[in-house]
Amino acid sequence: MRDRGWIYSGLGLFLILVTYPFWQNLRAGVTSKGPDLRRPAEAKQCVMPVSYMRTSHMDLLASWRENAVRDGVRTFQSADGQTYNVSLSGTCITQCHASKEEFCDRCHNYASVSNYCWDCHVDPRQAHGSAR
Amino acid sequence: MSNPKPEQLVQIDYRPPSRDWMNPAVEFRRGTFCYSAAAKNLEYLNLPNPREWQPFDKDWKLPPDWKRIVLEGMRDRLRKFRSFRLFMDICVRCGACADKCHFYIGSGDPKNMPVLRAELLRSVYRRYFTLAGRLFGKLAGARDLTEDVVKEWFYYFYQCTECRRCSVFCPYGIDTAEITMIGRELLNLIGCNINWVLEPAANCFRTGNHLGVQPHGFKDSIDFAVDELEEITGVRVEAPINRKGAEILFIVPSADYFGTPHYYSLLGYLMLFHEIGLDYTFSAFASEGGNFGLFNSHEMIKRLNAKIYAEAKRLGVKWIVGAECGHMWRVLHQYMDTMNGPADFLEVPVSPVTGTRFDHARSTKMVHLCEFTADLIKHGKLKLDPSRNNHWNVTFHDSCNPSRAMGLLEEPRYILRNVCNHFHEMPENTIREQTFCCGSGSGLGTDENFEMRMRGGLPRANAVRYVRDKYGVNLLACICAIDKATLPPLLEYWTPGVEVAGVHELVGNALVMRGEAERKTDLRGQPLELQEAVHA
Amino acid sequence: MELTSLIAVAIPYAAIAIFLIGFSYRIVRWSLSPVPFRIPTVCGQQKSLPWIKAGYLESPWTRMGVVARMALEILLFRSLFRNTRAELRQGPKLSYLESKFLWLGALAFHWSFLVILLRHLRFFLEPVPAFVGAIEAADGFFQVSLPVLYLTDVVILVALGYLLARRIWNAQARYISLPSDYLALALLIGLAGTGVIMRYFTRVDVIAAKQFALGLATFSPVAPENLGVMFYAHLFTLSALIAYLPFSKLVHMGGVFLSPTRNLANDNRARRHVNPWNYPVKVHTYQEWEDEFREKIAAAGLPLERQ
Numbered sequence: 013m014r015d016r017g018w019i020y021s022g023l024g025l026f027l028i029l030v031t032y033p034f035w036q037n038l039r040a041g042v043t044s045k046g047p048d049l050r051r052p053a054e055a056k057q058c059v060m061p062v063s064y065m066r067t068s069h070m071d072l073l074a075s076w077r078e079n080a081v082r083d084g085v086r087t088f089q090s091a092d093g094q095t096y097n098v099s100l101s102g103t104c105i106t107q108c109h110a111s112k113e114e115f116c117d118r119c120h121n122y123a124s125v126s127n128y129c130w131d132c133h134v135d136p137r138q139a140h141g142s143a144r
Numbered sequence: 145m146s147n148p149k150p151e152q153l154v155q156i157d158y159r160p161p162s163r164d165w166m167n168p169a170v171e172f173r174r175g176t177f178c179y180s181a182a183a184k185n186l187e188y189l190n191l192p193n194p195r196e197w198q199p200f201d202k203d204w205k206l207p208p209d210w211k212r213i214v215l216e217g218m219r220d221r222l223r224k225f226r227s228f229r230l231f232m233d234i235c236v237r238c239g240a241c242a243d244k245c246h247f248y249i250g251s252g253d254p255k256n257m258p259v260l261r262a263e264l265l266r267s268v269y270r271r272y273f274t275l276a277g278r279l280f281g282k283l284a285g286a287r288d289l290t291e292d293v294v295k296e297w298f299y300y301f302y303q304c305t306e307c308r309r310c311s312v313f314c315p316y317g318i319d320t321a322e323i324t325m326i327g328r329e330l331l332n333l334i335g336c337n338i339n340w341v342l343e344p345a346a347n348c349f350r351t352g353n354h355l356g357v358q359p360h361g362f363k364d365s366i367d368f369a370v371d372e373l374e375e376i377t378g379v380r381v382e383a384p385i386n387r388k389g390a391e392i393l394f395i396v397p398s399a400d401y402f403g404t405p406h407y408y409s410l411l412g413y414l415m416l417f418h419e420i421g422l423d424y425t426f427s428a429f430a431s432e433g434g435n436f437g438l439f440n441s442h443e444m445i446k447r448l449n450a451k452i453y454a455e456a457k458r459l460g461v462k463w464i465v466g467a468e469c470g471h472m473w474r475v476l477h478q479y480m481d482t483m484n485g486p487a488d489f490l491e492v493p494v495s496p497v498t499g500t501r502f503d504h505a506r507s508t509k510m511v512h513l514c515e516f517t518a519d520l521i522k523h524g525k526l527k528l529d530p531s532r533n534n535h536w537n538v539t540f541h542d543s544c545n546p547s548r549a550m551g552l553l554e555e556p557r558y559i560l561r562n563v564c565n566h567f568h569e570m571p572e573n574t575i576r577e578q579t580f581c582c583g584s585g586s587g588l589g590t591d592e593n594f595e596m597r598m599r600g601g602l603p604r605a606n607a608v609r610y611v612r613d614k615y616g617v618n619l620l621a622c623i624c625a626i627d628k629a630t631l632p633p634l635l636e637y638w639t640p641g642v643e644v645a646g647v648h649e650l651v652g653n654a655l656v657m658r659g660e661a662e663r664k665t666d667l668r669g670q671p672l673e674l675q676e677a678v679h680a
Numbered sequence: 681m682e683l684t685s686l687i688a689v690a691i692p693y694a695a696i697a698i699f700l701i702g703f704s705y706r707i708v709r710w711s712l713s714p715v716p717f718r719i720p721t722v723c724g725q726q727k728s729l730p731w732i733k734a735g736y737l738e739s740p741w742t743r744m745g746v747v748a749r750m751a752l753e754i755l756l757f758r759s760l761f762r763n764t765r766a767e768l769r770q771g772p773k774l775s776y777l778e779s780k781f782l783w784l785g786a787l788a789f790h791w792s793f794l795v796i797l798l799r800h801l802r803f804f805l806e807p808v809p810a811f812v813g814a815i816e817a818a819d820g821f822f823q824v825s826l827p828v829l830y831l832t833d834v835v836i837l838v839a840l841g842y843l844l845a846r847r848i849w850n851a852q853a854r855y856i857s858l859p860s861d862y863l864a865l866a867l868l869i870g871l872a873g874t875g876v877i878m879r880y881f882t883r884v885d886v887i888a889a890k891q892f893a894l895g896l897a898t899f900s901p902v903a904p905e906n907l908g909v910m911f912y913a914h915l916f917t918l919s920a921l922i923a924y925l926p927f928s929k930l931v932h933m934g935g936v937f938l939s940p941t942r943n944l945a946n947d948n949r950a951r952r953h954v955n956p957w958n959y960p961v962k963v964h965t966y967q968e969w970e971d972e973f974r975e976k977i978a979a980a981g982l983p984l985e986r987q
Contacts, residue, residue, distance in 0.1 A: 019711040022937060023704060031700070033804035033897040042806045044895035044902065046887055063906065067883035070826045123886045124802035124813055128823065154772040160855035190962065224957055226713040227940050233706070234935035237861055239853045240759075240782060243766040249774065259856050276860075276927045285858040311721040315753070315760040315786070316932055317941035319721060349964050350972070359973050360980035386982050428982060429969050442716075443961055450963040458966055458985075482717055482953045504728045504741075508949035515728050522731060549719075551726030551739040551946055558732070573764055573776035577723040577738070603766075606774040 047122040050114035055107065059090045073100065073129065100129060101136050111137065147175065147594050150638055154602070156252040165260055166267065166287050168296040172200040175595030178302055178588060181342035186335065188346045189444070193335025199298060204291065210334045211289055215272055217333045222273065227322045232269045234316050235262060241310035241320070246580050247303055250599030255300050258310035258320040264300055265327050268293065298336050301327040303596060305585035306439070306471075307544035312577050324586075329441045337440065341587035344436040348448050353398035353432035362428045365401040373411050376669070378661025381418035383426065386459065390425035391496060393461040395433040395452060395510075397469035397625035405645050406628045408667040409468055412652025416517065419657050420497045420525060424465070430455035433472040434625055438479075439587035446483040449475055453484050456509075463493040464510040468646050470624030471585065473512060473552070474545035481508040498523040512546070514555040514623060517651060521562045527656040532663060532672060533564035536619040536650070539611045540569070541604065541631070542579035543624035553577075556623055556647050563654035568615040574607035584630035597630065598637050605638035612642050620644050685903035687912050692896060695919035702926025707934050718953040721941040741947040750943055754936055757787050782846070789839035789868075792832040795819060796872075799830070803886075803893040825880070833876050840869045864930055867921040874914035882910045 036042075058065055060072060076098045079085040088096045097103050109115040112135040120127060177199050186194035195205050207213065222229045241258040243249060248256040255261060263285070270277030270286035277286030287293070306321035331337065344354035351358050357365065366383045374380045384390065396413070399406040417424055430451045437444030456464055466476055481487065490509040493502040500519045502511045520526050540560055546552040553576050560567050574580050583600025584593075611617040620631060620642055631644045653666045665671050724735020740746045752758040765779040798815050802808045820828035844865045847857045878884045884907060892904040904911075925931065937943065945951075970977060970985055977984055 015715070016711050019707065019938065023707045023934075026934075027700065027704065033801070034899075036805060037894065037897045038899075040806075042894060042898060044891045044898060044900060046891045063885075066885040066887065074826050119887050121808075122806070123890055124808035124816060125827070125886065126813070126817065154768070156768060158768075158852075160851055165855065223713055224716060226710055226715045226938065227719065229713045230710055230935050230938055230940075233710075234929060234932040234939075236929045236932055237853075237856050237858065238760075238782060238786070239850070239856055240763050242852050242856070243764075249766050249768070254852065254855050257852065257856065263856070274927075283859050285860060308721055311941055312723055313759055313762050315757055316936050317721055317753075317759065317939040319719065319941045322719070322941075350969075352969060358976055359982060360976040363980040363982060388983070428977070429966055447961045447963050450961070451966070454963075454966060477948050478719055479717055481948065482955050483958065486952050500729070502728075503950065504726070504947070505949040507952045510949065518732075519729055522729070548722055551722040551724055551735065552728075553725045554732045555728065571776070578762075602772070603774055606772060610773075 047118040049118050050109070050111055052108040053110070057092070057094075058108070059088060059096055061091075070127070076100075100133050106136050147598075150598075153595070153598060156250070158252045160254045165255060165263070166282065168264075168287075168290065168292040170292075170296050170299045172295075172299065174592070176303075176593065177299060177596070178338035178340050178590050178593045181337035181339040185339065185342040185346040186337065189342065189349060189447075191335070191337070191342070192333060195335065199295070204295070204336065206291065206294070206334050206336075210294070213333050214289060214294070214330050217330045218269065218273070221326050221329065222269075225322070225326065227319065228326050231262065231316075231318045231322060232266050232273075235259060235266070235318055237263075238315065240313050240315065241318075244310045244313045245320075246305075246307070246309070246583055246603045247596070247600045250583070250602040251596070255296075256303060258304075258314075258318075261300050261304055261320055262318065262323045264293070264297055265323055294331070294334070294336065297327055298331055301331065302338055302588060303600075305544070305581045305583065305588060305600065307581035307585060308548045309544070309578065309581065312548065325438075325442070328439065332441050338587060338590075340590040340593075341436050341439045344434075344587075345440055345444055345448060348432050348434075348436065351431075352427075352429040352451060354434055354436060355398045355402050357398060357402060357431065359428040362401065362426075362431050366426065369401065369407070369410055369414060373414055376411070376665060376667060377415065377657055377663065379415075379418065379657050379659055381414050383414055384424070385426045385428050387425040388459050390459065391423040391462050392425070393430070393452075393456045393459060393464045394424045394426055394467070395430060395464060395472075396426075396467040397434040397472055398432045399434075399625040399629060400467060401431075403625075403629055405632070405643070405649065405668075406625055408649035408652070409628075409646030411667045412646070412648035412650070412655070413467060413513065415652045415655050415657060416520075416526075416648065419655060420520065423496065425459060425461070427455040427459065433466050433476065434469050435472060435475045436587055438471050438475055442479075445475055445479055449480050450484050452476075452480065452510075453487055456487070457489050462491040463505075464490070465513055465516055466510055467513050468623035468625070468648060470543035470545040470626055472545075472625070474549040476508065476510055477550045480510070495519055497525050512550070512552060512555070514552060514559060514647060517648070518555040518558045521559060528563055528651075528654045529656050530563050530565045530654050532653045532666065533650050534566070535666070535670075535672070536564060536645075537566040537568070537615060537617045538564050538619045538621050538650070539567070539608065539615075539617045540575070540647075541582075541608075541620050541622040541627060542575050542577075543622055543627055544579060544581050544585060546623055547577055547579050551577075552623075556621070559647055559651060560621055563650045566615075568611050568617055570607040570611050574603065580604040580607065582624075582627045582630050582634060584634070585626050589626055589630045598634065601630070601634040602638060604631075605634050608635060608642055609639040612639055618642055621647050621650060623647050684905075684912070687916055688892065688903040689896070689901045691919045692915060693901075695923040699922040699925055702923075703931065703934065706926055706931050707938075710935065710938050714956045715940045715944070716955040716957065718944045718948050719940055720944045720946045722946045726946055739946045741945050741950070743945070746943060746945050750937070753942055757783055757790075760786060781842070785839045785842040785846070788835050789843060792836035792839065793868075795832045796830075796836065796875075799832075803890045804897050806890075806894060827879060829880070833872070833879070836872045837869070837876065840865060840872060844869065860928060863924070864928060867917060867924065870917040871914065871921055874910055874917060878908070878910040878914055882908060884908055884911050 080098050086098045088098050183194035197205050245258050267287045268289045276284040301324050304324040308321045311319040347356035348354050400410040435448050437448040487509045492506045493511045505511050580603040584597045635642045722739045724738025726739050727734040727741040736745050737749050740749050760783040763779045764776040767775045801812045819830045847853045895901040
């Protein structure tokens with residue numbers, strides 16, 4: 013039958029497409045090592061447990077934003093009683109994580125998650141040289 | 145036995161029964177099934193298991209190893225027909241086909257939903273040919289092949305007219321005609337046929353036509369038509385039969401020379417060919433274009449169809465014209481060239497009158513008369529007086545096969561618009577590719593099946609009723625021999641006051657012939673002026 | 681640990697293997713049965729006389745026409761779009777009403793599913809290709825909630841819910857439905873449901889999820905810890921679905937391409953279709969016919985081949 017060539021080509025194309033992740037990763041030498049983060053140098057304790065931060069940091073940041081902007085509450089008390097100033101640039105980046113690129117972006121790029129935090133907030137490093 | 149009245153028949157309950165469809169029990173109630181094929185017809189055609197039996201008998205006298213025969217037959221056909229294997233596998237039971245079937249609409253019987261008609265076969269396929277069915281049985285929609293299942297197949301595969309309307313709506317194009325054809329082939333393997341299919345097939349094999357008309361009878365019929373035509377028109381036409389060296393072989397369904405209203409279309413053909421001086425011949429052997437083999441098996445299609453090319457070759461014609469007929473054209477368009485071709489001894493059809501080359505038929509070398517006539521009219525080769533059809537207010541019924549197998553939609557309409565003044569279409573969901581079957585196709589047009597025919601024809605008749613009431617339509621034009629035979633009783637039952645005619649009857653009425661006497665009557669012998677007065 | 685590596689590693693690999701082999705087997709098996717006759721279901725005017733406008737898409741006569749018809753069928757569910765609902769009223773009067781919900785539901789489900797599958801490539805590729813990001817951005821266009829709500833997540837659940845509800849509440853659909861029809865819907869709803877719950881409610885460590893996915897894709901799988909039960913449920917449902925697919929009606933995803941009533945041109949009389957198993961049959965020849973009716977033919981004055 014003349015159409016078998018078409019059918020097998022179509023099937024071959026389909027198989028190539030569905031197995032793309034396998035051979036593409038092998039070809040490119042990708043491993044499951046994960047993103048290379050610059051971890052905080054001094055701070056040993058985040059405002060919330062690490063496991064919470066990994067899955068739900070956006071909820072915390074969103075509640076910080078709500079509280080600060082709507083109610084003017086600019087401090088946050090963690091479970092161990094320590095009080096932090098509510099500020100993404102000022103507290104999170106400046107005091108602990110040091111770099112947006114080397115902390116936030118590494119994971120966000122890895123998982124292809126875009127965020128709009130930085131549409132408003134300023135990356136302290138970049139702001140340094142500017143007129144502001 | 146008296147037939148149910150329309151008011152009773154239309155009380156249709158669409159609620160499915162509480163009984164699971166996997167239960168195969170059917171009741172062979174008079175009026176809803178066709179009688180078995182006579183043993184002599186099976187014997188003449190060398191078909192298996194000839195015997196005396198009837199569907200309502202308890203014992204169907206199946207051969208002892210019937211189950212093995214059926215399963216072997218299935219295996220064989222799964223190997224031979226991709227359509228069959230694929231359609232067994234990919235249905236998702238979405239139900240889009242359900243209310244597209246005229247038998248379901250007319251009966252409310254859920255097993256007339258195309259999806260369930262196919263499931264009757266699919267459930268057996270799953271049981272014996274798929275892993276899931278073998279392992280999980282009923283849970284996977286599989287069931288055993290039992291004698292009751294065979295009876296159920298017989299009931300429902302002879303309750304499908306293979307019209308293919310459901311296939312238009314199916315997202316995968318699943319064609320119930322394929323399922324039914326294969327199903328009937330399987331039944332044929334164990335001798336479960338209906339006489340209304342096999343008697344015509346046996347006749348056709350022997351005499352060349354379904355009606356069993358022998359050569360002298362054929363000649364008489366044609367001669368009679370020539371004489372009658374002279375009375376009506378004053379013109380004596382020639383109608384050559386078995387003439388060697390003619391340019392064109394003309395193939396008609398046998399009903400055209402033996403039944404009414406088909407016969408009036410035959411008169412139209414004869415007038416038309418005379419008027420344009422066509423060099424053609426009939427064949428008294430290839431005296432049937434229709435092919436009841438289509439309703440029995442693929443092999444029988446080929447056996448009955450073979451004579452057409454054989455006669456074309458013997459008579460030395462250049463190409464072939466085929467008259468108005470539905471399933472005949474499914475075979476000619478979709479099967480003939482593959483089965484009995486290539487017709488390399490014929491030439492690409494060229495109209496001798498207009499010079500038009502029918503390139504779309506360059507391989508099969510067979511042209512539909514409506515294509516031929518539409519071309520003549522377009523080129524102004526015919527003198528037409530449409531007012532001679534003024535007593536008719538016409539609608540056009542697309543026959544299943546010319547529409548869904550060929551796409552012959554505009555040609556007949558173009559002809560009708562040129563030969564009559566009053567033409568109205570039925571609602572769009574009931575015409576063209578969505579046309580509804582007459583309810584009697586595929587060999588089901590027999591009297592004992594009357595109730596089921598009326599049920600199946602309800603959607604068609606109801607659409608006719610719409611144009612009858614809205615526009616005063618009194619004539620249904622069509623291009624199918626089975627339509628012409630079965631639509632008159634159908635319309636009389638559901639939609640009285642509408643007659644049935646072939647397109648070429650109306651062409652004949654309108655055709656102004658050289659040297660003709662003043663036309664006093666139409667081709668039916670009804671006075672023209674009187675009728676016009678009545679209509680006015 | 682035993683159980684997690686079974687669910688996270690052994691079962692997914694087995695499912696992928698079953699899917700690839702099983703699906704290919706089904707396609708090859710279909711391909712081995714020939715198409716003996718050219719049987720398109722014609723839904724438009726044939727190509728005949730030059731002055732009659734032919735239906736290029738509904739009655740294609742060229743390969744491009746067939747490709748276009750198939751594309752409409754596969755991408756937009758053309759035939760399902762025709763759907764009507766017959767209604768018998770007093771009179772009797774039959775009406776055929778517009779009925780596009782099945783088409784809409786089916787289209788919504790299939791397209792959402794495709795978009796969701798493509799979105800998931802972000803877990804399986806590193807770096808993530810730009811088109812995946814573009815699809816995500818479009819899908820999350822409204823930037824509602826955190827994490828951003830994907831439109832397809834809503835659409836697929838609504839569509840699947842409709843398809844299930846239709847099977848349950850529509851009497852005809854319920855009557856024709858088999859257990860396997862519900863199983864397929866249940867697996868899909870389970871898959872989409874666990875995904876939605878994980879993303880919007882219970883949350884998951886997406887970095888760990890991606891590390892796990894890449895481990896699978898590079899054949900160095902590590903059963904992850906701390907991904908939570910919803911992740912395993914999601915993964916297991918997916919495995920069940922793809923392993924079940926080759927044995928189920930879901931093979932229509934491949935079969936639709938092969939349907940001979942759709943993928944053949946309506947050019948039967950112009951190009952001869954060859955049946956590979958065409959075999960000689962017993963026919964009645966002209967000579968047999970002439971011999972049987974010789975006297976009658978002669979008496980009628982018709983010519984004879986042999987006197």
